[in-house]
Each structure stands twice: as C-alpha cells, then as structure tokens.
Amino acid sequence: MHGYANPARFLKFARPATGWFLWIGLLLLAPGILGGLFVTPPDYLQGETVRILYIHVPAAWLGMAGWAGIAAASLAQIVWRHPLSAIAGRAVAPAGATFAAICLATGSIWGRPTWGTWWEWDGRLTSMLILFFLYLGYIALAWAERERGGDGRMAALFGLVGAINLPIIHYSVMWWRTLHQGQSISITGGSSIAPELLWPLPLTLVGFSLLFGAVVLMRMRAELAAAKFEARLRRTSTE
Amino acid sequence: MNPWPFVFAAYAIALGGTASLLLWAWRSMCAAEAQADSLKRRA
Numbered sequence: 099m100h101g102y103a104n105p106a107r108f109l110k111f112a113r114p115a116t117g118w119f120l121w122i123g124l125l126l127l128a129p130g131i132l133g134g135l136f137v138t139p140p141d142y143l144q145g146e147t148v149r150i151l152y153i154h155v156p157a158a159w160l161g162m163a164g165w166a167g168i169a170a171a172s173l174a175q176i177v178w179r180h181p182l183s184a185i186a187g188r189a190v191a192p193a194g195a196t197f198a199a200i201c202l203a204t205g206s207i208w209g210r211p212t213w214g215t216w217w218e219w220d221g222r223l224t225s226m227l228i229l230f231f232l233y234l235g236y237i238a239l240a241w242a243e244r245e246r247g248g249d250g251r252m253a254a255l256f257g258l259v260g261a262i263n264l265p266i267i268h269y270s271v272m273w274w275r276t277l278h279q280g281q282s283i284s285i286t287g288g289s290s291i292a293p294e295l296l297w298p299l300p301l302t303l304v305g306f307s308l309l310f311g312a313v314v315l316m317r318m319r320a321e322l323a324a325a326k327f328e329a330r331l332r333r334t335s336t337e
Numbered sequence: 338m339n340p341w342p343f344v345f346a347a348y349a350i351a352l353g354g355t356a357s358l359l360l361w362a363w364r365s366m367c368a369a370e371a372q373a374d375s376l377k378r379r380a
Contacts, residue, residue: 150344199354207350313359316362321369327376
C-alpha cells in the first residue's frame with residue numbers, strides 16, 4: 099500500500115484501472131438496474147416502491163464509505179505524510195457528497211408513498227444530512243487550503259473528526275427507533291429480504307462502487323496532471 | 338397513489354447524478370492531462 103503513495107507508481111496502476119473500473123461498473127449496473135426495475139416482484143407490503151432499494155442502499159453505502167476513505171487518507175497524511183493522501187481525500191469528497199445527496203433524495207422520494215412524508219427529523223435521516231454538510235465543509239476547507247498552498251493538515255483533521263458521524267449513522271436505527279427501518283442486510287449475518295427481491299442489489303452495490311472508484315481515480319489523475327503542469331510552468335519561467 | 342412516478346424519479350436522480358459525476362471527472366481529467374502534455378511538448 100505504501101508503494102502506491104509514489105505518484106509515478108500510482109499512475110502506472112491508475113491509468114489502466116480507470117477504464118476497467120468504469121466498464122465493469124457499467125456492465126454490472128445495467129442488469130442490476132433493469133432487474134430491479136422490471137424483473138423482481140413487488141414487495142407484499144411496499145408494492146412497487148421497494149424498487150428504490152436497489153439505488154438507495156448503494157448510495158447510502160458509498161456516502162459512508164466515501165467518508166471512511168477520507169478518514170483513512172487523513173490518517174495517512176497526518177501520520178506518514180504520504181504525498182498522495184491529500185489528493186486522495188480531495189478526489190473522494192465530491193463523489194462521496196454526490197452519493198450522500200443521492201441517498202437523501204431517493205430516501206425522501208421513497209418516504210413519501212411509504213411513510214406519507216418527504217422528510218422527518220429521524221435519527222438516520224438527520225445523521226445522513228449531517229454527513230452531506232460535512233462533505234461540503236471538507237470540500238470548502240480542502241480547496242481553500244490547496245489555493246493557499248497549505249499542506250492540507252486542517253482538512254485532514256476535519257476528515258478524522260468527521261468520522262465520528264459514521265458509527266452514529268450506522269447505529270442510529272437502534273438508538274432512536276423512529277421512522278427509518280432497522281438493518282435488514284448485514285455483511286456477516288445474512289439478510290431478512292427474500293432472495294427473489296435481493297439478487298439485483300449486489301449487482302448495483304458493486305456496480306456503483308466501481309463507478310465511484312473510477313471517479314476517484316480520474317480526479318486523482320486530474321490533480322496529479324495539474325500539479326505536474328504547475329511544476330513545469332514554474333521551471334520554464336525560471337529558466 | 339401510483340408508485341411508478343416515485344420509482345422513476347428516484348432512478349432518474351441516481352443515474353443522472355452518477356452520469357454527471359462521471360462526465361465531470363472524465364472531462365476534468367482529460368483537460369488537465371492535455372494541458373500537462375502540451376507544456377511537455379513545448380519544452
């Protein structure tokens with residue numbers, strides 16, 4: 099892992115990986131979306147609205163995983179001062195913010211026919227909204243630090259402190275039992291959802307995750323190219 | 338209440354948002370790499 103902190107070595111991996119992530123992500127997403135929309139049966143209680151599950155759950159997962167990535171990059175920056183960690187944090191933030199926003203929007207749309215309301219100050223919804231605002235704060239701070247020529251330490255500290263919100267989001271459905279349903283899928287303990295309804299979910303989960311990865315790689319490549327351009331410009335102006 | 342407009346609206350937001358994010362990342366990467374290469378060729 100430490101080896102990829104070298105920008106040249108990272109680019110050697112990132113250039114081919116961007117296309118692989120993008121195309122495999124799209125290939126998995128297509129059957130997941132079509133299956134979720136038109137093939138799976140309606141739920142006995144929620145009817146057709148259960149189909150929102152196949153996009154809402156991956157968006158929630160990526161909104162949270164994005165901040166976990168920012169926290170890991172922040173830790174690497176503070177402890178090991180990896181040259182790529184600040185770039186990685188800045189690359190993950192817009193993608194994480196987009197998926198957190200998609201999670202909030204699709205959840206709200208799902209809530210209207212299911213709960214009879216677009217929004218409720220429920221523990222899960224509120225903590226997810228806070229995550230979205232944390233993303234906006236991180237983006238503003240990290241961009242401002244880069245413009246000032248700073249080393250990105252303030253943004254890294256913000257990234258680490260913001261990670262406190264992740265367990266709050268995860269356990270919110272147990273701590274405050276209001277409108278949002280409890281956990282129905284767990285990594286270790288299986289699922290309470292019928293297999294006929296569940297099968298498109300792994301496809302959309304992995305598909306969206308690979309597209310998220312492709313966005314992060316593209317943003318990191320863009321930042322590295324911009325840094326290279328600025329360095330060359332400085333070199334030519336001093337010659 | 339007809340559920341389909343809600344389902345399609347949710348899918349449109351998710352797919353539209355993801356496509357916009359991918360397009361923005363792709364265009365910014367191509368522009369930055371082309372800019373870096375142009376200075377390399379000039380040098």
